[in-house]
Amino acid sequence: VGWKQITEDLVRRRAEHNNCEIFSLEEISLHQQEIEKLEYLDKWCRDLKILYLQNNLIPKLENVGKLKKLEYLNVALNNIEKIENLEGCEELKKLDLTANFIGELSSIETLKYNIHLKELFLVGNPCTEFEGYRQFVVATLHQLKCLDSKEIERSERIQALQNYPEVKQKIREQEQAYLLKRAREKEEAQRRMQERKEKKQNQMESEHGFNSPDSLQDKENHQAEGDGEQEMWRTVEDDEEDRRFWEELTPYTPESRLETHRYIEEKRRAKDNIRESKKREKSPWTLVTAEGKVLNVNVPKYINLLLVKGKPFQFVLPEEVKPDSSSAKRSQTTGHLVVSMPKGWAAFKASRTTSYIFVEKLEVDPSKYSFPDVTKIIQEKERTGQGPVSLQPKRITETKKSNVDFENNEDVPPLI
Numbered sequence: 001v002g003w004k005q006i007t008e009d010l011v012r013r014r015a016e017h018n019n020c021e022i023f024s025l026e027e028i029s030l031h032q033q034e035i036e037k038l039e040y041l042d043k044w045c046r047d048l049k050i051l052y053l054q055n056n057l058i059p060k061l062e063n064v065g066k067l068k069k070l071e072y073l074n075v076a077l078n079n080i081e082k083i084e085n086l087e088g089c090e091e092l093k094k095l096d097l098t099a100n101f102i103g104e105l106s107s108i109e110t111l112k113y114n115i116h117l118k119e120l121f122l123v124g125n126p127c128t129e130f131e132g133y134r135q136f137v138v139a140t141l142h143q144l145k146c147l148d149s150k151e152i153e154r155s156e157r158i159q160a161l162q163n164y165p166e167v168k169q170k171i172r173e174q175e176q177a178y179l180l181k182r183a184r185e186k187e188e189a190q191r192r193m194q195e196r197k198e199k200k201q202n203q204m205e206s207e208h209g210f211n212s213p214d215s216l217q218d219k220e221n222h223q224a225e226g227d228g229e230q231e232m233w234r235t236v237e238d239d240e241e242d243r244r245f246w247e248e249l250t251p252y253t254p255e256s257r258l259e260t261h262r263y264i265e266e267k268r269r270a271k272d273n274i275r276e277s278k279k280r281e282k283s284p285w286t287l288v289t290a291e292g293k294v295l296n297v298n299v300p301k302y303i304n305l306l307l308v309k310g311k312p313f314q315f316v317l318p319e320e321v322k323p324d325s326s327s328a329k330r331s332q333t334t335g336h337l338v339v340s341m342p343k344g345w346a347a348f349k350a351s352r353t354t355s356y357i358f359v360e361k362l363e364v365d366p367s368k369y370s371f372p373d374v375t376k377i378i379q380e381k382e383r384t385g386q387g388p389v390s391l392q393p394k395r396i397t398e399t400k401k402s403n404v405d406f407e408n409n410e411d412v413p414p415l416i
Contacts, residue, residue, distance in 0.1 A: 004034045004057075011044060023047075026069075031055050034261065042066035053078070054096070057258055061085050075100070081182075083107040092117055099124035101254050103178040105133065107172055111141055118145040130174045132167040135160040137168070182253075189255030200303070227301035240268075320344030 012020045014028050025045045029052040032246065036057045041048065041064065048067050054076040065088030073089070076098035084107060086092060092114045092254075098121045110115055120130055123249035128148075137162035138144065138152055139344060139345070161169070189256060245263060250256045321341040328339045 004031075004036050006030065006035055006038070008040075008044065010091060011041075021180045028049065028052070031074075036258075039063045049091075056259060059254060070094075077259060081254065083110055086110065087113040089114060090116070094119040096121040097125065099120070101125065102127050103175065103182060105130060105136060105175055108137060109140055115143055117141065117143055120144055120147055121149070123148050126178060127175075130171055132163075132170050135163060136171045139164040185251055185253050186255065189253065189259070192250075193255075193259065298302050317341070 008022070010030070010033065011022050011025075011028065013032060015022050015025050017027075018025050022044050023213045024047055026047055027050040028041075028045065028048065029050050033056060035053065036059070038053070038058050038061065040213075041051070045064075046066065047069055049069050050072045051064075051067070051070060052074045054074050055077075056078050058075060058078040058080060061075065061083065062085050064073070065085055068088065068090050071091050072094040073086075073092065074096040076096050078100055080097065080100040081102060082104045083097070083102065086095070087110060093116050095111070095114075101124040102122065108120075111120070120137070122137070134147060134210045137147055138157050142157075161415060249313060321344055323341070326339065326341040328337060330337055
């Protein structure tokens with residue numbers, strides 16, 4: 001499995017405070033990025049003074065030796081087991097290695113070359129449980145002023161130097177015992193990983209057998225009987241696997257920490273794949289029924305229009321528009337219907353409209369389909385009886401001409 005790398009894009013995104021310029025970057029925070037290898041920073045960011053890399057999956061200190069101006073390095077909560085490759089960090093003043101897996105306490109001797117180192121944090125590492133741990137560190141690093149947030153007194157250093165040979169011997173013995181223990185833990189982790197790999201391979205083979213030509217008909221019948229039941233069975237199986245994984249007693253090691261991360265990432269990808277497959281399985285929208293009836297689909301980018309003579313027409317727009325500000329007009333020169341719709345983002349930019357010209361007329365056979373004529377729902381009425389009497393329009397009675405046989409009798413009152 002490939003590791004998650006430190007990419008240039010990631011560094012630029014985390015360098016917003018420096019206008020995304022990385023060559024002149026002096027401080028950067030790359031914590032909680034699931035980084036599994038420390039690289040490239042010594043080439044891209046030579047002027048770094050402060051580097052935050054806590055809570056990642058970094059197993060080794062490397063590729064930071066060329067950061068000559070680095071003053072503070074925070075690699076807490078990683079998988080580091082040994083202090084190394086920091087001799088080139090000439091200006092290093094503060095080093096935070098809290099909650100790692102450092103068991104080779106003698107590796108701190110490489111920090112002798114960092115003459116400006118004043119603060120060191122090793123809390124939460126296996127080496128802090130060694131007998132004589134603090135005395136060994138104090139006597140080894142003469143330039144150190146503070147260890148694990150506790151200031152080093154002059155008297156403490158004098159006493160540590162007096163007992164240094166004895167303490168050093170004890171540290172060597174405990175270190176060897178720890179390295180043997182780590183070797184067994186690595187073998188156990190390798191065995192557990194192999195078992196998981198074989199189990200997963202068997203599951204894939206069983207699924208492949210279920211997809212074989214001999215069982216293809218059975219699979220179709222099974223799916224026809226109920227995919228919901230199969231999905232429920234898979235959910236129960238996943239829940240059982242989760243329960244076994246989280247309830248299994250395992251030592252807290254770099255391998256178990258990495259295995260937990262891989263398991264969570266695998267489950268997350270599986271859920272994302274299921275979610276994406278469900279999105280792809282959605283049936284397409286039905287815009288017009290088989291009988292020719294246009295449906296009102298309440299989704300973005302679908303617009304229903306009632307055109308001339310009450311004939312409905314539905315079409316898809318490539319982007320959002322403002323229907324309240326839209327207009328439909330018949331061209332007096334060509335007879336085409338021109339629909340103008342302002343774009344939805346026109347309020348933020350210059351006014352622009354999207355026009356659609358319909359050359360072909362929409363024809364519907366009235367003998368098969370009937371649509372209400374919404375243009376005749378409300379009848380126009382004469383605006384009489386409104387406002388002052390002097391401003392009311394005068395009613396003009398016109399005598400309509402009719403056929404020749406008609407006689408107008410003045411004695412007969414009008415019907416209206």
